[in-house]
């Protein structure tokens with residue numbers, strides 16, 4: 001054979017091997033599965049691979065109210081179905097973190113086939129050694145003890161971060177919501193990372209004379225409030241969702257009113273109508 005033809009032959013052969021190993025030429029999901037097709041129940045580093053059913057994926061992302069402004073991270077992302085759905089159906093940026101390199105390659109191939117490379121990244125890494133603090137929505141399908149191992153890190157995430165776990169709970173941190181789906185045998189749970197409000201705060205009324213103290217006893221998102229000081233609102237009920245604080249207070253005519261607040265680290269701004277006027281209280285952690 002002519003030398004030039006031999007060189008072209010070698011180039012084409014190399015290209016074929018590259019295409020087969022990189023998934024570069026894949027045009028369909030079936031192409032992606034040509035070299036490796038996963039089996040439900042196959043071994044994984046800390047937990048086996050069992051995929052979340054597609055309709056539960058959608059129900060989980062809907063419950064988390066994913067929008068194009070979100071960054072969704074799936075811990076132990078398997079074939080990438082959760083980050084792919086987050087980008088494809090909700091317009092979010094998304095990342096999957098997966099230990100098994102074959103699953104990573106498969107998921108990356110699916111991402112390319114779906115044309116979602118600008119929105120979805122699949123990273124080969126151990127979830128226990130990777131920073132996922134940038135996520136605004138975190139999804140998991142692990143095991144209870146793995147959730148518990150991750151819980152301290154999750155609770156340090158930005159207040160308001162939505163966390164959705166297929167099947168497994170987070171110990172004594174009660175979910176904010178249970179997510180059922182029609183055809184499924186599993187259920188998922190949603191938590192909203194609560195702001196840390198525990199302790200005593202001193203509030204001053206902006207442009208007013210009142211100053212009082214408020215002490216929050218906190219267990220995750222559940223809080224009880226005690227107040228002290230002249231002019232302190234009479235708090236009947238308190239609700240914390242992420243960084244949003246809602247206090248139901250009783251005015252001097254025994255009517256219920258609502259004060260809404262935002263927690264920003266060591267500052268809370270509370271405002272609403274009370275005793276016939278608009279009030280704004282600024283609280284600092286004592």
Ligand SMILES: C[S@@+](CC[C@H](N)C(=O)[O-])C[C@H]1O[C@@H](n2cnc3c(N)ncnc32)[C@H](O)[C@@H]1O
Nearest residue numbers: 044045046047050051052076078099126127141
């Ligand atoms: C039950 S599957 C869930 C897959 C995907 N999240 C879903 O819902 O379809 C758990 C995945 O976690 C992966 N995994 C196990 N231990 C891991 C670790 N330490 N770091 C990263 N991934 C891990 C497994 O390989 C498997 O793909």
